[in-house]
Amino acid sequence: MIILSIETSCDETALSVVEVIGEFPTATYNVLGNALFSQIDIHREFGGVFPAVAKREHIAIILPMLEKALQESHIPHKITPKQNEIEEKVHVLLDREAGLAEQLLKFNTRYGVPTIDIIAVTSGPGLEPALWVGVNFAKALAYLWNVSVIPVDHMEGHIISSIFDGHHLEAITFPALALLVSGGHTEMILMKDWGQYEKVGQTRDDAVGEAFDKVARILGLPYPGGPEISRLALEARERSLPEYQKLPRPMINSGDLDFSFSGLKTAVRYGIEGKILTDDEKKALARDFEDASIETLISKSKKALKKYNVQSFILGGGVSANTYLRNTVAGLTSKDQFPNLKVFLPDSTLSTDNSIMIALAGHSHLETALSSDDFASTVKANGNQSLS
Ligand code: KG4
């Protein structure tokens, strides 16, 4: 089976062609084509992602990315005769994606129908205008190619991404706990089995990635701030720079499994108000912030690991690219902590948004595939979609 997967939930336009041999979760996955365009350079000018800008960029780049992924995959494609009624319907399906219908129809005439069996597309959560581009594009492709579509949850994609070794999903024992840390989410999900999710903790305000990005902005660093903070903090650790500011560990003793990061960001803002920091002070503060945020994440994770007798711990989402967080999570399996725990960290190329994870998550839900007509008439992009 060949899956085309589409991801447009935030500022990455990503499409993959993935060959699947076998059944979930023991299948072999071969990524035949993978195209990803990051809009980061465009959003950097604005200091963050504006949904309308993200939507415009997805519309501009999604078709070239499709063609790139398809060409890279070398899967066969067949030219079909032109039919006028097809044109009308594609215009209706892509009514809100200015200009995309014409381009897609030209592509369809030129390239024909590829041997894709099914489409998997992120339907949420994320920025709704951005999500709609992927969802409507999937509607039009499914119609043109006469294939079914599987709506996929972006966060489930991040979970599966962490278990993927490049060709297979690693063996996992349940119950598993997923700590999902991204620009829009900070949540702990208890998994009793594949597809069975219970949210046991979440942030009450900012997501941790958002806090990284905001603190970076306070320090005058470019967007996205997570990797910048990470880089400065690493240098502060290597050089053992002295503490710049004592920062709070919000909600660390709250008794539940929830998080809060907005106060931490405010503490950083107040701490440097009216001061001009030296480069070393910025590095030290980046490290102090990383210490405070990651200590809270780890402390709550440990509570959940004990409470639910967790066998497998999955770290997922964009912030899982953070080296200090990865090392700290890997350290949880030490003799004096959780020696029987198995830890799953995403490959560094799959920790931030990508479409390979959407193909994998889609394959886990083949039974939810909808005919192109049913998908077009029932599925909506849902910015607030939640796993449980
Ligand atoms: O999962 P993701 O790519 O997109 C969302 O679904 O939000 O996550 C993006 C977030 C951003 O907030 C970014 O700053 C953060 O992940 N991030 C990092 C690092 N790399 C990306 N945060 C901390 N350290 C990093 N190395």
Ligand code: ZN
């Ligand atoms: Zn994400």
